Each structure stands twice: as C-alpha cells, then as structure tokens.
Amino acid sequence: MSYLVLARKWRPKNFTEVVGQQHVLRALINGLDQNRLHHAFLFAGTRGVGKTTLARIFAKSLNCEQGVSSNPCGECQSCQEVDAGRFVDLIEVDAASRTKVDDTRELLDNVQYAPSRGRYKVYLIDEVHMLSTSSFNALLKTLEEPPPHVKFLFATTDPQKLPVTILSRCLQFNLRRLDLAQISGHLNHILRQEAIDFDVDALPAIARAADGSMRDALSLLDQAISFGGGSVTNEHVHQMLGTIEQQQLQLIVTALVNQDGKSLLEQAQQLSDLGRDFAVVLNDLLSLLQRIATIQMVPDLENNNEDQLEQLTSLAQQFSPETIQLLYQIALHGKRDLPFAADPKSGFEMTLLRMLSFQPKLTAHTDDNIAQQPRNIRPTAEPIKPAVVAPQPQPQPQPQPQPQPQPTISPVVTPKAAVTEQLPSTQANEEELSESNWTQIIASLKLAALARQLADNSAFISARGHQVYLSLAPELAHLATSKAQERLEAALSKNLGYELSLSFEQGSAATDNRQTLATERAEQASVKQQQATESIHNDPAVDAIKKAFDARVIESSIKPIE
Numbered sequence: 001m002s003y004l005v006l007a008r009k010w011r012p013k014n015f016t017e018v019v020g021q022q023h024v025l026r027a028l029i030n031g032l033d034q035n036r037l038h039h040a041f042l043f044a045g046t047r048g049v050g051k052t053t054l055a056r057i058f059a060k061s062l063n064c065e066q067g068v069s070s071n072p073c074g075e076c077q078s079c080q081e082v083d084a085g086r087f088v089d090l091i092e093v094d095a096a097s098r099t100k101v102d103d104t105r106e107l108l109d110n111v112q113y114a115p116s117r118g119r120y121k122v123y124l125i126d127e128v129h130m131l132s133t134s135s136f137n138a139l140l141k142t143l144e145e146p147p148p149h150v151k152f153l154f155a156t157t158d159p160q161k162l163p164v165t166i167l168s169r170c171l172q173f174n175l176r177r178l179d180l181a182q183i184s185g186h187l188n189h190i191l192r193q194e195a196i197d198f199d200v201d202a203l204p205a206i207a208r209a210a211d212g213s214m215r216d217a218l219s220l221l222d223q224a225i226s227f228g229g230g231s232v233t234n235e236h237v238h239q240m241l242g243t244i245e246q247q248q249l250q251l252i253v254t255a256l257v258n259q260d261g262k263s264l265l266e267q268a269q270q271l272s273d274l275g276r277d278f279a280v281v282l283n284d285l286l287s288l289l290q291r292i293a294t295i296q297m298v299p300d301l302e303n304n305n306e307d308q309l310e311q312l313t314s315l316a317q318q319f320s321p322e323t324i325q326l327l328y329q330i331a332l333h334g335k336r337d338l339p340f341a342a343d344p345k346s347g348f349e350m351t352l353l354r355m356l357s358f359q360p361k362l363t364a365h366t367d368d369n370i371a372q373q374p375r376n377i378r379p380t381a382e383p384i385k386p387a388v389v390a391p392q393p394q395p396q397p398q399p400q401p402q403p404q405p406q407p408t409i410s411p412v413v414t415p416k417a418a419v420t421e422q423l424p425s426t427q428a429n430e431e432e433l434s435e436s437n438w439t440q441i442i443a444s445l446k447l448a449a450l451a452r453q454l455a456d457n458s459a460f461i462s463a464r465g466h467q468v469y470l471s472l473a474p475e476l477a478h479l480a481t482s483k484a485q486e487r488l489e490a491a492l493s494k495n496l497g498y499e500l501s502l503s504f505e506q507g508s509a510a511t512d513n514r515q516t517l518a519t520e521r522a523e524q525a526s527v528k529q530q531q532a533t534e535s536i537h538n539d540p541a542v543d544a545i546k547k548a549f550d551a552r553v554i555e556s557s558i559k560p561i562e
C-alpha cells in the first residue's frame with residue numbers, strides 16, 4: 001500500500017501526543033522545563049509502549065533551536081531532522097546487534113567531542129541489557145564522568161539484566177502497558193483523522209489482541225484496513241484475529257441466563273463451523289465476564305469501556321456477582337483443561353455445560369437468588385404430593401404480631417402434604433382431639449392470619465367432652481383474641497365433625513413439654529437445616545468450589561429445599 005504504516009505516521013512527535021505513561025511524562029516535562037536534567041535515563045517496559053518514542057521526543061526537546069523545553073517547536077531544522085531520523089547528534093544504537101566491546105568503545109570514543117549541530121549529544125541505546133559485560137564496563141567509565149554535553153537514554157524490556165552499577169547511575173522510568181481504553185481510544189482517533197470507515201466495536205478486539213502494545217495495535221490496525229479493503233469492519237477484524245464477535249459471546253451468556261442448554265450447544269457448533277479457536281473464544285469469554293463483574297462491582301468506573309456498555313449492564317443485572325465470579329472461574333478452568341479434552345470443541349462444550357449446571361435457576365440478581373444457589377448441587381428432598389385435602393394457607397403478608405421467642409413461626413413453612421392426606425374429612429369426623437393428633441390436625445386446618453398464629457402456637461392440654469383446653473405462652477397471650485378463637489373453634493369443629501369450644505390457659509409449651517405446631521416445625525426445620533448444612537459440607541462440588549476460590553461457605557446462606 002502506498003501510505004505510510006500507521007505506527008510510523010502516528011508516532012507521537014511531542015509529549016502531548018503520547019498516549020498513557022502520564023507518570024513518566026510529568027517527570028520528563030518538569031525536568032526539561034526546570035532545566036534539572038540528569039545525564040542518564042533508563043526507560044523500561046514491554047515492547048511497543050513508547051520507550052524509544054519518549055527518548056526521541058526527549059532528544060528533540062534538548063536540541064530544539066528555540067531552546068530546551070518540554071515543547072519543542074517541531075519546525076526548526078534540528079526538530080525536523082530528529083523527526084526524520086537523521087539528526088547527527090542523536091546516536092541511536094540497537095544493542096541487540098552491537099554487543100561487542102569494540103562497538104561500544106567506538107561509540108564512546110566520540111563522546112568527548114562536542115555536538116556538531118545540537119546542544120547535546122544524545123545516545124539512545126535500545127535493548128541496552130543486551131550489551132556484553134565488557135561493553136557495560138566501557139559504558140560505566142563514561143557514566144561515572146559524563147561530559148556535560150552528553151545525555152544517555154537507555155531503553156530495555158528487561159531491566160533486571162542490567163548491572164547494578166549501571167542502574168544506580170540512571171534515572172529509571174517504568175513504562176506501563178497501555179490499557180484497552182487507551183488503545184481503543186487512540187485507534188478511534190487515528191481512524192477518524194484518516195477518514196477511514198470503521199465499526200467502533202472492532203477496536204477493543206484489536207486492542208485486546210495488542211496486549212498493551214500501541215505499536216502492535218497500530219500494526220494490527222494496518223492489517224485490518226488492508227484485510228477490509230480500506231475499512232475496518234467488526235466481521236473482518238474478528239475473522240482476522242480469529243476471535244469471536246462480542247455478540248456471539250453475549251448470546252452464550254444470554255443462553256446461560258435463560259438456562260438454555262440447546263442454544264449453548266448451538267453456539268458452540270456455530271463457532272466450530274466458523275473455525276474459531278476455542279482457546280481464544282474462552283479468553284474472550286473471560287474478558288466479557290470480567291467486564292460484567294466490573295460493571296456489577298464498580299458501576300460508575302470512568303473507564304468502563306463504552307462499547308456495548310448497555311448490553312453488558314443488562315447482563316450484569318441478571319446475574320449475582322457471585323455467579324459471575326463462579327462462571328469466570330469455570331471458564332478459567334475450562335481454558336486450562338482445554339488441551340486435555342478429547343478435542344477443543346468438546347472441551348468448550350463441557351465448560352459451557354458446567355456453567356449451566358452451576359447456574360442458579362433464578363436469574364434475577366436478588367438476595368433470594370444468592371441464598372438459593374446451593375439448590376442445584378443437592379438432591380431434592382421429599383417428594384411433594386399434589387392432592388392436598390386441606391389446602392395450604394398461603395403465606396400471608398402477616399404483620400408479625402409479636403416478638404417471637406422461637407425463631408420458628410415462619411409462615412412459609414410447608415406442612416407435609418402426606419400429613420393432610422391421612423386426614424380426609426370423612427375419617428376425621430369421629431376422631432377425638434388428643435395430644436398425639438393435635439399438631440397434625442392443626443396443620444390441616446385452613447386458617448388465616450391471626451387464627452393461624454393462635455393455632456400454631458397453642459399446645460393441647462386436655463379435652464372434656466366438647467370443651468378443649470389449650471395452653472398459650474404468656475408472651476403470646478395477645479393472640480387469643482375472641483375473633484381468632486372463634487375462627488379456630490369453627491375450623492376445628494368442621495374438621496372433627498362436632499361442635500367444640502376452646503379454653504386457653506397460660507403455660508410454656510417448652511417447660512410443660514407440650515408440642516405446638518410451631519415448636520414442632522422449628523424442630524423439623526432445625527433437623528432439615530442440619531441435614532442441608534451437612535449435605536453442603538459433604539458435597540464434592542462445593543468442596544471443589546471452595547478450593548478453586550479459596551472460599552468458605554456462609555453458613556447463614558444455606559437453606560434446606562422446601
């Protein structure tokens with residue numbers, strides 16, 4: 001192609017054009033503007049983050065004919081020659097190809113001479129860690145007594161390999177890898193300036209593939225433009241990168257929300273048909289889950305990438321944060337285990353199915369949801385019989401009418417259907433009320449609100465003829481209102497087939513060793529809770545999660561299955 005490659009064309013020519021590295025820029029700019037300049041600088045950082053670019057701008061700042069400043073004019077001959085790479089007093093060396101001591105000597109032989117055109121002679125030594133030991137020794141001599149007109153700018157991807165003697169004589173700057181937003185934003189800017197059509201969704205994919213390196217990102221962008229015949233489309237970029245379109249990933253996550261195993265496997269098949277690399281797909285899925293987690297935990301983070309924010313926010317609301325963490329962990333393990341699967345597709349499918357199996361039924365992001373997560377991991381409890389003679393009183397929005405000494409009178413506890421089936425009304429007709437059948441009969445009654453509370457908390461004492469004596473704890477005495485009493489009498493009479501009247505005495509069911517339905521259920525609930533807790537602790541899947549997350553079970557979140 002006839003145009004200059006983007007990386008070269010868009011190489012920053014002054015500090016204001018540099019993307020990221022603000023911490024380094026500030027130090028360099030201050031040093032230049034206040035004319036407090038060290039004689040040796042070390043720029044350390046991974047490839048493509050701007051080490052030599054910063055060094056060149058620095059060299060220009062030192063030699064601009066308008067004077068030393070952080071803002072070189074860019075117009076004078078010195079500035080132009082530096083930009084064009086032919087400024088005689090900027091001596092660039094690639095240490096990777098000049099490791100022999102003679103080369104370094106030759107290089108340093110000229111150090112003592114004054115600059116021919118500029119103010120400073122600037123030595124820019126790239127990959128300086130590649131120099132040999134004797135080259136370092138030759139360099140060290142110069143660094144110990146540097147002529148005032150010389151500046152050394154070293155760049156390295158591996159500062160660990162530099163001798164301490166050299167390191168200690170340099171002002172060191174650590175350049176950071178650029179983040180997705182910085183790279184995407186810069187690509188966006190360049191494409192607009194170049195008037196090249198592009199899908200904004202395609203840019204984060206390029207940024208991700210560039211892995212923190214702006215140079216790699218621009219090189220990929222060049223390829224994408226070429227691949228797309230002059231424009232940058234989502235489809236072409238994803239084809240080019242062999243990655244998956246975000247949309248497709250979102251379909252996978254949506255299928256998880258909907259518990260739609262069929263759709264999940266269809267997505268896997270489509271990816272396979274398209275020849276996608278499943279390791280890359282899992283990587284992209286990890287990135288997507290990470291973004292969803294970020295949106296959940298830090299919703300107003302400024303850097304929350306705007307691309308697809310809306311869709312991701314919607315997904316974020318449909319999962320609990322814990323679920324997203326779990327899915328992330330499963331994807332991570334899936335990626336790790338991929339080489340061990342029979343083939344990549346089946347490995348990928350298993351990962352999706354594992355996500356599906358761990359995914360709670362309720363998708364709304366509520367506390368309820370979190371509490372019910374263990375439900376998929378445990379076998380169901382007792383079978384529910386559908387034919388309930390006395391229908392279960394609906395859980396009412398009852399005002400809890402009393403401070404409850406027992407943590408028990410939960411209106412949502414389901415009485416055993418089996419119990420009510422033993423008491424069809426035809427058989428109950430002649431049955432005498434007794435201590436042994438009291439709670440069963442009470443459970444089968446259709447009662448509302450206060451009458452239900454009264455019934456559940458009353459214990460049977462005795463029956464004489466049609467007079468039935470019950471006990472009620474003193475702190476619950478207020479439940480025995482005449483209305484509640486009337487309703488309970490009516491329900492009992494109907495159930496037993498004869499008229500009866502109730503008389504209440506104060507007494508504690510616990511100390512009198514009498515059963516109320518409430519205490520009975522509390523005991524049952526406690527047993528069930530204990531079973532559920534044991535079941536969770538003995539569950540190998542839970543154990544695996546604990547190990548994978550370094551997690552612990554929050555005991556209070558364990559709920560038995562109703």
Ligand SMILES: [Zn+2]
Pocket residue numbers: 063064065066072073074075076077078079080
């Ligand atoms: Zn200038």
